[in-house]
Amino acid sequence: MIPANSTAVLSVQGLCKTYGQTVAVNDVSFAVNRGEIVGLVGPNGAGKTTTINMILGVLEPTAGAIRIAGVDLAKRPSEALSNTNFAAVYAPLPGNLTVEQNLRVFGMIYGVKALGARIEAVLDEFDLLRFRRQKCGVLSSGEQTRVGLAKAMLNNPQLLLLDEPTASIDPSSARDIRARIRNFAAERQGAVLWTSHNMYEVTEVCHRVLFLAQGRILLQGEPDALIREHGAATLEDLFVSVAQQSLEAEA
């Protein structure tokens, strides 16, 4: 459960993104609190990655406001993004630099203090010490995922955005990564926005879930409560049911 006195690290209000006549994200509002892991789930094309890209400042919203740690992303992007970091399966770090070199470059970009010690700490935390001088391009996808997560943790972000972080890794490594993210939220009081198609994972990790379809939030709440309220057997059943209803409504 989230502490009652938790405060919003990420606040999204009335977020919209349109491409011509196509509405990718439609009036989405939510918050992610300190120490909270929020799952952003939905079918392909629902607007999850579009939402994450807007929070990362690499996609300008058509309307709406995003505040990260109280800082308006549109007005002070550099300051807002210094409190953030992300890992995504589709954004591996440059394969022609070693693990350590990548961490140093991104550590400098994020202005990490005592960078050498911090690099050692994340290398150790993500079991990457033996790969430190290996070029990222020669690592397995699971190892690359761990490097991406080490980069994401480098600046001790207040807000961590994870877009399908366990998509390409084996169950054992995925379990390990889930434990680390839970630990990040619990011990460091970081806020996490997590997208995944693995409903088991979402049930296990997330304090709260946002169901997104056709760019709108259709449902939100605690995973167990949502399952009970909608009489579904699992979160996956609920997800399939909501996605189908959304498709039928669209047709």
Place this chain on the structure above:
Amino acid sequence: MNPSRVAAIVLRQIYLYRGSPVRLLPMIAWVTIDIVLWGFITRYLNTVTGARFNFVPAILGAVLLWDFLTRVMQGVTTAFFEDVWSRNFLNIFATPLKVSEYLSGLVITAIGTSLVGLLAMLVLASGLFGLSFVSYGLALIPFVLVLFLTGIALGVFGASIVLRLGPASEWLIWPIPSILSPFVGVFYPLSTLPRWMQAVSRLLAPSYVFEGMRAIVAGKGPAPGLLALSCGMAVGYIVLACLTFTLVYRHAIRTGLIARYSAESVG
């Protein structure tokens, strides 16, 4: 402007050169070929014309200075292409890094890489063919400055084109110096050109450098007013190029191009 973030962009390039020394080869190889080729051509021309005119400072000097501009431009574009080739835009721009810091990092990288090329050219041109820049005197300073600033501007402008049109447009960028060189009059006076080409030449700051260089070789001094004008023009190019990059970047942020940058996604 955060120096640490600028240094990070430069450090990434240093790591790349250190990790793969083969990357150093193009910095030296092409200028070496140019200097050797044009060195022998000028030596031959000197023997044909006797002592009436020394082609070494006029032509070999021009080749060296034009190659310097090309190296500066490619220093910026190659550093930018490293992020294109490694699909690194999302990682780079979803950070506190500002566009001005990113461009500054590219420019500092270009200064380093172009100096390597310049040094190689100077050693070859002076060692093998007796080229000396002493005869240019203090005019050499504005000459080099104009070519450097123009090279930076062309590099930033080239990066803007590739950011806007996608990785495939990289091949539009490499020939830019070759396309400009006939207008700039690297090897001949601008009066040789037809009127319409001269009109274009007058808009290009390096034209005044090569005209000034030929004036010195011919025993006249360069026109200080024209050199000042070319310096002003080169600064104007930098401003325009940075403005173009910023506008293209904003377009890429508005359309989502940065997040999904690939040849297929650019339209």
